[in-house]
Amino acid sequence: DELFPSNGTTPLTNYLDTQYYGEISIGSPAQMFNVVFDTGSANLWVPSSHCSPLYTACFTHNRYDAAISRTHIRNGTGFSIQYASGNVRGFLSEDVVVVGGIPVVQVFAEATALPAIPFIFAKFDGVLGMGYPNTAIDGITPVFDRIMSQHILKEEVFSVYYSKDQTHQPGGELVLGGTDPNYYTGSFNYIGISQAGKWEVNMKGVSVGAEKLFCRDGCKAVIDTGSSYITGPASSVSVLIKTIGATELAEGGFTVNCDLVKSLPSVTFHLGGHGYVLTVEDYILWQSQFGEDICSVTFRGLDVPPPTGPVWILGANFIARYYTEFDRHNNRIGFATAV
Numbered sequence: 001d002e003l004f005p006s007n008g009t010t011p012l013t014n015y016l017d018t019q020y021y022g023e024i025s026i027g028s029p030a031q032m033f034n035v036v037f038d039t040g041s042a043n044l045w046v047p048s049s050h051c052s053p054l055y056t057a058c059f060t061h062n063r064y065d066a067a068i069s070r071t072h073i074r075n076g077t078g079f080s081i082q083y084a085s086g087n088v089r090g091f092l093s094e095d096v097v098v099v100g101g102i103p104v105v106q107v108f109a110e111a112t113a114l115p116a117i118p119f120i121f122a123k124f125d126g127v128l129g130m131g132y133p134n135t136a137i138d139g140i141t142p143v144f145d146r147i148m149s150q151h152i153l154k155e156e157v158f159s160v161y162y163s164k165d166q167t168h169q170p171g172g173e174l175v176l177g178g179t180d181p182n183y184y185t186g187s188f189n190y191i192g193i194s195q196a197g198k199w200e201v202n203m204k205g206v207s208v209g210a211e212k213l214f215c216r217d218g219c220k221a222v223i224d225t226g227s228s229y230i231t232g233p234a235s236s237v238s239v240l241i242k243t244i245g246a247t248e249l250a251e252g253g254f255t256v257n258c259d260l261v262k263s264l265p266s267v268t269f270h271l272g273g274h275g276y277v278l279t280v281e282d283y284i285l286w287q288s289q290f291g292e293d294i295c296s297v298t299f300r301g302l303d304v305p306p307p308t309g310p311v312w313i314l315g316a317n318f319i320a321r322y323y324t325e326f327d328r329h330n331n332r333i334g335f336a337t338a339v
């Protein structure tokens with residue numbers, strides 16, 4: 001509509017089918033940042049101009065400079081968010097953030113300490129959490145909640161499309177307030193979230209071929225738009241890997257002989273009465289490096305400690321196959337077959 005030129009949609013860039021990010025602006029005049037729209041967290045952080053250049057990951061990314069923003073409001077409260085490989089630390093600031101053409105006055109974190117692992121590999125600058133407010137650090141109201149409270153969205157939902165290969169333009173799309181029929185076919189199947197305040201559902205099992213091998217008595221599955229792969233408890237994933245005949249790589253990934261790929265079984269995730277099938281095309285990353293083909297498996301073992309874990313995490317390669325609608329009005333997640 002005329003007020004917000006891009007009516008709540010943000011095109012996403014697809015980097016190697018493993019990182020999907022879109023542009024937001026912070027401050028006046030606008031300072032641009034590439035962020036992951038991450039349903040696995042609920043805070044917004046970007047690198048800070050106060051981040052020591054000794055932090056390589058800060059040096060190589062866009063940094064927010066409060067001093068040149070007319071709309072900056074000082075806060076200064078400390079901030080720390082924990083990732084598997086280290087903490088992002090900094091302090092809070094407030095400024096105008098524009099997402100999909102929609103402006104909000106937002107409290108966010110300026111990161112002054114950014115662990116090199118994993119962020120030197122990030123093509124994005126920061127993370128915009130799309131999780132529920134009760135998972136937000138320092139009790140900060142998340143961006144999407146600030147947008148909902150403006151009552152400008154047709155529906156209190158957001159949807160995510162991730163393309164399956166980098167040649168497709170755009171590499172993905174975030175829609176605030178609805179879905180984009182250009183990117184899915186058929187109807188949505190909905191699953192209620194399993195516990196208040198997390199994009200998490202009860203999974204009824206994981207099958208390899210026709211055999212239900214894992215999660216036979218039910219288990220938790222987080223739908224995480226900010227994770228590249230599908231992760232599951234390490235014991236289950238190692239059996240899964242052996243079943244498909246993959247072998248472990250040094251840095252923790254798994255590969256299969258590309259000649260065997262077409263004979264590999266499908267993997268099915270049973271959610272809400274439906275089986276969501278991933279064929280080899282969906283779970284094998286076929287990359288040609290130095291003239292030779294590497295077929296890596298996009299499953300990873302990850303043991304998340306209780307109370308969050310044990311949990312399966314369905315990330316980008318699941319969403320690339322199943323267009324996903326996150327419904328805050330009905331606290332449910334909808335899946336449709338992605339185009």
Ligand SMILES: CCN(C(=O)c1cnc(C)nc1NCc1ccco1)[C@H]1CCCNC1
Nearest residue numbers: 019020036040118121122225226227228316
């Ligand atoms: C963003 C932090 N995350 C990553 O898994 C992650 C780390 N480091 C790099 C370099 N990339 C990551 N994700 C790339 C990506 C973009 C979209 C899909 O996957 C996770 C942490 C847990 C919550 N959910 C998000």
